[in-house]
Amino acid sequence: MSVDRTRLPVPGPQPPFRFPAIARRASANGVDLRAVRHEGVSLTTAALVLRGGFAADPAARVGITSFTADLLDEGVDGLDALGVADAVARLGGDLDIDVGPDAILLQLTTLERHFREGLDLLLALVTRPRLAEADVERLRQLRLDRLRQLKDHAPALAERAFARAIYQDHPYGHLPLGVEAAIKATTAADIRAHHAALATPGRATLVVSGGQAVEALLDQAAAAVSAWTPPPNDTQLPDGQAPPPAAPLARLVVVPRDGAAQTEIRIGHVAAARATPDYHALVLLNMVLGGQFVSRINLNLREQKGYTYGVRTGFDFRRGRGPFVLQTSVQTEVTVPAVREAIREIVEIRGARPVTGDELALARASLTLGYPRGFETLQQVARAAAQLALHDLADDYFEQFVPRVEAVTAEDVARVAEAHLDPDRLAVVLVGDVSKMEAALPELGLGEPQVVAP
Amino acid sequence: MEIPYTKHTLANGLDVIVHEDHRLPMVAVNVWYHVGSKNERPGRTGFAHLFEHLMFEGSAHHNHGFFAPLQEAGALLNGSTNADRTNYWEVVPTGALDLALWMESDRMGYLLPAVTEARFETQRDVVLNERRQNYENRPYGLAGMAIAAALYPPDHPYHWLTIGAPDDLRAATLDEVHAFFRAYYHPANASLSLAGDIDAARGVELAEHYFGEIPAGPAVNQPAPDLPPLAESRLVLEDRVELPRLYLVWRSPAMFEPEDAELDLAADLIGHGKSSRLYKTLVYEQRIATDVSAFQSSREIGGAFQVTATAAPGVSLAALESVITRTLADVADGGPTAAELARAAAQTESQFLYRLQTIGGFGGKSDQLNAYNVFRDDPGWFGHDRQRYEAATPAGIQAAVGRWVVGQPRVALSVVPRASRALALEGSTEVRVS
Numbered sequence: 001m002s003v004d005r006t007r008l009p010v011p012g013p014q015p016p017f018r019f020p021a022i023a024r025r026a027s028a029n030g031v032d033l034r035a036v037r038h039e040g041v042s043l044t045t046a047a048l049v050l051r052g053g054f055a056a057d058p059a060a061r062v063g064i065t066s067f068t069a070d071l072l073d074e075g076v077d078g079l080d081a082l083g084v085a086d087a088v089a090r091l092g093g094d095l096d097i098d099v100g101p102d103a104i105l106l107q108l109t110t111l112e113r114h115f116r117e118g119l120d121l122l123l124a125l126v127t128r129p130r131l132a133e134a135d136v137e138r139l140r141q142l143r144l145d146r147l148r149q150l151k152d153h154a155p156a157l158a159e160r161a162f163a164r165a166i167y168q169d170h171p172y173g174h175l176p177l178g179v180e181a182a183i184k185a186t187t188a189a190d191i192r193a194h195h196a197a198l199a200t201p202g203r204a205t206l207v208v209s210g211g212q213a214v215e216a217l218l219d220q221a222a223a224a225v226s227a228w229t230p231p232p233n234d235t236q237l238p239d240g241q242a243p244p245p246a247a248p249l250a251r252l253v254v255v256p257r258d259g260a261a262q263t264e265i266r267i268g269h270v271a272a273a274r275a276t277p278d279y280h281a282l283v284l285l286n287m288v289l290g291g292q293f294v295s296r297i298n299l300n301l302r303e304q305k306g307y308t309y310g311v312r313t314g315f316d317f318r319r320g321r322g323p324f325v326l327q328t329s330v331q332t333e334v335t336v337p338a339v340r341e342a343i344r345e346i347v348e349i350r351g352a353r354p355v356t357g358d359e360l361a362l363a364r365a366s367l368t369l370g371y372p373r374g375f376e377t378l379q380q381v382a383r384a385a386a387q388l389a390l391h392d393l394a395d396d397y398f399e400q401f402v403p404r405v406e407a408v409t410a411e412d413v414a415r416v417a418e419a420h421l422d423p424d425r426l427a428v429v430l431v432g433d434v435s436k437m438e439a440a441l442p443e444l445g446l447g448e449p450q451v452v453a454p
Numbered sequence: 455m456e457i458p459y460t461k462h463t464l465a466n467g468l469d470v471i472v473h474e475d476h477r478l479p480m481v482a483v484n485v486w487y488h489v490g491s492k493n494e495r496p497g498r499t500g501f502a503h504l505f506e507h508l509m510f511e512g513s514a515h516h517n518h519g520f521f522a523p524l525q526e527a528g529a530l531l532n533g534s535t536n537a538d539r540t541n542y543w544e545v546v547p548t549g550a551l552d553l554a555l556w557m558e559s560d561r562m563g564y565l566l567p568a569v570t571e572a573r574f575e576t577q578r579d580v581v582l583n584e585r586r587q588n589y590e591n592r593p594y595g596l597a598g599m600a601i602a603a604a605l606y607p608p609d610h611p612y613h614w615l616t617i618g619a620p621d622d623l624r625a626a627t628l629d630e631v632h633a634f635f636r637a638y639y640h641p642a643n644a645s646l647s648l649a650g651d652i653d654a655a656r657g658v659e660l661a662e663h664y665f666g667e668i669p670a671g672p673a674v675n676q677p678a679p680d681l682p683p684l685a686e687s688r689l690v691l692e693d694r695v696e697l698p699r700l701y702l703v704w705r706s707p708a709m710f711e712p713e714d715a716e717l718d719l720a721a722d723l724i725g726h727g728k729s730s731r732l733y734k735t736l737v738y739e740q741r742i743a744t745d746v747s748a749f750q751s752s753r754e755i756g757g758a759f760q761v762t763a764t765a766a767p768g769v770s771l772a773a774l775e776s777v778i779t780r781t782l783a784d785v786a787d788g789g790p791t792a793a794e795l796a797r798a799a800a801q802t803e804s805q806f807l808y809r810l811q812t813i814g815g816f817g818g819k820s821d822q823l824n825a826y827n828v829f830r831d832d833p834g835w836f837g838h839d840r841q842r843y844e845a846a847t848p849a850g851i852q853a854a855v856g857r858w859v860v861g862q863p864r865v866a867l868s869v870v871p872r873a874s875r876a877l878a879l880e881g882s883t884e885v886r887v888s
Contacts, residue, residue: 003664005515005564009556011527012549015479015651040477041807082738085728089797092804111804138741145744145766148696152593259694261590262583293521303519306579309587329587331579362526369528369547372478377811 017372019398020381022388023214031225032205032389035217038381043092044115044210046122046221047107047382049390051203053100055171055320056194056237061186063143063178064194066099068131070139071191072106073097075130084125091118099176101240102319103390104198109379112210119208119224126199127228136188143183150177151454154264154329157255158431161452162266165248165427166323171238197235201228205389209382240320244270248427250450252441255431257454263335263432267342268325269425274317274391280404281416282315287363288355288413289313289345290326294362297326297345307334311342315420319391324421332433336440339428343444346426350417360410368402455806456837457819460654461827464662466670467642471823471833472657473649475813481650482814483554484543485562486824488645489638491618492537492611492677492754498626500581500618501634503535507577508631509542513557514564520557527553534816535616538754539828541821545814548651555664562644563668566635571628578623585617593695596887597869601703603887604687604865605758610679612756620888640671645827649813649820678755681705686863689885690878693869697744698877699764700771701867702778706750706757706858709829715842716854717750717759719798723790723851724748724781725761729797731781732763740777742769754829759859771868771879786856789848802843806836 025033054065073088073095074081088095092111097104106126110118150156160175167173177183206225208217248269272282283291290297290313301307311328326346330338349355375381375398388397428446430437431454441449459473490502510520510533524531527550533542544554589595599615606613646665648657684705707714724731725748728738736743746763761782763774790798812818826835867885868878875884 002667003556003559005556005560008516008523009552011547011553014528014547014549017479041810043804043807043811082729082734086793086797089727089729090800092800092807094804094808109804111800111807138738141741141766142737142744145697148767149593149744149764152695154591257694261586264591292525294519294525299519302580303576306576307583309580309584329583329591331583331586362522366525366528369550370525370530371528372547373480373530373545376478376480376813 014369020375022385022395023218024395025218025222027201027222027225029201029225029228029230031201031228033218033221033225034205034207034385034389035214035221036207036209036381036385037212037214037217038209038378039211040378042112042211043109043378044112044118044208045107045109045378045382046119047105047207047386048122048126049205049386050104050126050198051102051390052198052237052239053102053104054174054176055101055240056198057171057174057178058238059169060182061190062174062182063176064182064186064190065104065198066176066178067139067143067183067186068191068195068198069097069099069104070143071131071135072125072129074135074139075132076124076128081135087121091121093118101172101322105386107379107382115210116220116224119220123224123228129195131188131192131195133188136191140183143177144180147177147180147183154257154260154431157454158264158266158429161253161255161431162268162325162427162429165250165253165429166268166270168245168249170242170244172240172244172318172320172322196231197237200234201225201230202234205386207382207385207389209378240318242320244321247425250447251427252444252446252449253427253429253452254434254449255429255452255454256434257432258435260332260432262329263332263430263437264329265339266325266327266429267339267426268323269422269427270321271315271324271420272317273321274319278416278420279317281408281412282420283367284360284363284405284408285355285413285417286313286315287366288359289349292366296349297342300341300345301328301330301338307331307338332436335430335432335437336443339444343423343426346421347423350421354417355410355413357410360413364405364408368405371402455810455840456834457810457823459823459833460658461833462658464641464666466666466668468661468665469645469827470658470661471645471647471827472652472654473647473819473823474652474654475649475819476651478813479548479651480545480813481548481551481648481652482543482545482818482820483551483558484541484647484649484814484820484824485558486645486828487540487639488643488674488676488828489540490536490538491614491616493638494611496608497622498630499614499622501626501631502540503616503618504577504581504623504626504631505635506533506535506540507581508569508573509533509561509565511573511577512568513560514567515560516557517568523553524557529554530815537612537616541824543814543821551652551660555660559664559668562639562641562665565639566632569628569631569635574628574631581623582620585620589617594693594699594869596691596693597701597867599887600689600691600867600885601701601865604689604867605684605703605705607682610681611677612753637672638674641665641668642670643674645824647820647823647827649818649823681756684863688866688879688882690868690870690875690882691885691887692872692875695869695871697764697767698771698868698870698874699762700774700879701869702761702775703865704759704859704862706759707752708756709752709754713854713858714750714752714757716846716851717858719843719846720785720851720855721748721750721759722798722801723794724785732761732778735777735781736763736774742766742773771877775866775879782855782860786852786860789852795848802840806840
């Protein structure tokens with residue numbers, strides 16, 4: 001039978017999928033333990049969430065959380081940094097330490113037969129790091145070097161200027177790396193104190209995942225954390241819950257980069273927290289606006305005009321109010337037209353061209369039908385469970401996701417676009433060759449540009 | 455540890471490989487065309503990659519973008535091009551497998567009516583912007599071009615990068631693009647792999663149904679250029695960077711050839727992670743570098759062994775060079791220690807296990823089956839691949855570094871901040887790339 005090429009095949013029904021179940025246990029010292037069984041290959045993973053990310057940096061020591069996190073695998077017990085790396089490698093391990101706005105996430109994946117050794121090593125890194133003076137000095141220099149290298153990196157310059165423009169002195173107003181003065185001023189004693197405040201059992205969730213039964217996984221997790229002693233008093237650290245500024249520092253920020261081949265662009269404002277009841281409607285809105293290849297903004301700027309290799313928007317949902325941001329990099333000559341088109345799309349999705357039924361159907365189907373894909377690997381499953389813990393979401397959240405997305409109506413999307421996107425508060429950050437674009441900048445109508453040195 | 459599969463070749467020459475894994479209600483569809491920038495010619499570089507873009511813009515019977523219908527079906531999709539091959543993939547919910555196969559077969563059999571001048575020009579602009587973003591506007595982003603150009607003579611197809619030269623992309627005509635498609639994008643030069651929630655017999659049947667009607671296409675001659683011995687070179691490239699970086703590159707065995715795995719292990723030993731020898735010396739102890747890496751990059755008709763290190767402020771690249779040279783000589787003289795070997799064995803085991811975790815996407819099981827099928831004519835080569843690493847001995851690693859690296863001609867590229875030529879290795883000549 002020949003192929004009917006007059007129409008696309010209509011997808012058939014989808015077999016059911018069972019999302020992973022999360023088992024919990026409370027440890028006596030306050031560590032929140034969770035386990036998810038995931039069979040497949042003989043690997044295991046442990047993801048440890050410590051509540052307190054770069055937002056926990058005190059104002060005079062911005063960067064200290066990431067500085068501390070960098071030091072966690074630089075020495076413990078009898079091992080120096082090289083010894084730690086060697087120990088991880090011998091477990092067939094892969095250690096990842098990620099500093100986000102609200103938490104540090106450490107994830108160690110190992111060969112299954114080394115699961116318990118991996119857990120013990122992970123806990124040792126978090127609870128007993130050496131934080132030695134010499135290691136602090138060595139890493140301080142590396143961090144200063146990295147900061148210096150970021151001056152050449154247009155995306156990093158754009159992100160830093162954008163965070164500063166929309167959050168100013170708010171705990172979300174800097175990058176994890178911090179700034180030069182603070183990196184220089186941070187002492188080993190500061191870091192030890194910060195570590196003592198941050199690395200406490202009460203701030204920790206440990207998610208373990210592998211092919212064993214959840215009770216066996218939890219038993220080993222419980223044993224690994226049992227020696228972790230809570231401090232006599234909890235120390236309050238800054239977090240993202242503080243109210244962010246009502247308006248950006250400037251609507252237009254320019255970071256000069258003479259002779260640059262492209263302009264790196266960020267456009268956005270402070271938006272919603274993860275806890276917003278509008279979460280699912282915002283995710284759908286974003287899919288249509290700029291969150292996927294077939295989004296309005298990507299089809300316009302890339303597929304119709306060829307201005308860029310790609311453009312995307314996103315709501316960065318955090319514990320506090322995170323940013324809505326559009327990011328792209330465009331040919332210098334079209335900087336102003338690209339910004340105008342991007343802003344026009346943001347304006348029109350709130351009014352003149354609301355999300356259509358077809359667009360909503362595509363976005364909804366894409367999110368719901370593709371959802372099981374996010375539960376394929378051990379690491380994905382453990383991270384997904386860790387995200388639930390970080391955002392205080394229910395254990396049946398995965399089961400609830402699809403029905404919640406399906407319940408969102410076109411009216412809901414129109415309402416959240418109106419409520420959470422605000423064209424009058426958009427800040428525009430441009431990193432590029434000022435001489436080639438300054439003549440056209442007034443056309444944006446965003447006022448005098450604030451010029452920020454790289 | 456292996457990836458079980460069924461292989462069947464259609465009458466038109468299309469290889470069909472099916473691997474069953476029913477853990478997710480998803481199927482990975484993966485198509486390889488044995489064409490990359492290696493099949494281009496000087497003056498017309500960048501074609502294969504430009505094609506990858508055009509393949510998402512529409513085909514004769516679905517003359518619109520490929521993303522919308524597939525995303526609406528819950529699929530994830532992408533493609534990529536390198537010197538040796540182009541791959542396209544979708545990971546689709548089980549119920550949407552027919553849709554993905556319909557679309558892949560339509561762009562294999564019926565692409566050209568949809569490749570119009572307008573689409574061609576827009577995607578050429580997109581590609582030029584991709585080049586600006588990932589090469590021209592990125593620190594050290596032009597180093598790869600300078601190295602490729604120095605490592606291979608101008609008529610060798612590894613002389614240029616897959617992204618192509620802007621002048622070539624601008625000079626390309628629609629007719630040339632059509633001719634390139636007809637030469638390389640057909641069943642006999644392709645391999646289709648399905649992995650996931652699919653019965654093997656059903657997979658072959660569906661492949662036959664959708665792809666069986668497409669004519670085989672002309673035979674493809676893969677390039678086998680002569681390669682004169684490498685002339686040692688020292689080059690300097692000024693770039694918008696704060697810290698100078700040194701690249702030392704040697705020619706090395708092609709993919710899967712003898713000593714490819716040994717050099718891969720040697721690269722890990724000296725330059726992968728904090729437990730490596732160069733990290734220890736350069737970054738940890740002497741603190742004269744901010745980072746260091748090493749890798750054996752092996753391709754179909756040649757490999758490159760590369761060591762890269764960025765100098766700490768105020769340190770000359772000559773200081774880095776002497777440590778790297780000494781470290782390599784040590785490996786050639788003494789080989790790895792027992793502890794280093796034990797570590798490498800554990801890493802090899804886990805790296806191969808990681809590769810069994812995903813059915814689709816770049817590096818997923820469907821992609822690996824196609825890689826082994828195209829380059830080894832054996833989709834089941836996963837186990838052999840792992841054996842190459844398990845069979846590597848200290849003496850073998852020592853010998854490989856001795857044969858290919860120590861004392862062998864190399865390309866030494868210094869990338870330095872503007873107006874700072876003095877930071878380069880002594881005697882370097884200026885190289886221009888754009």
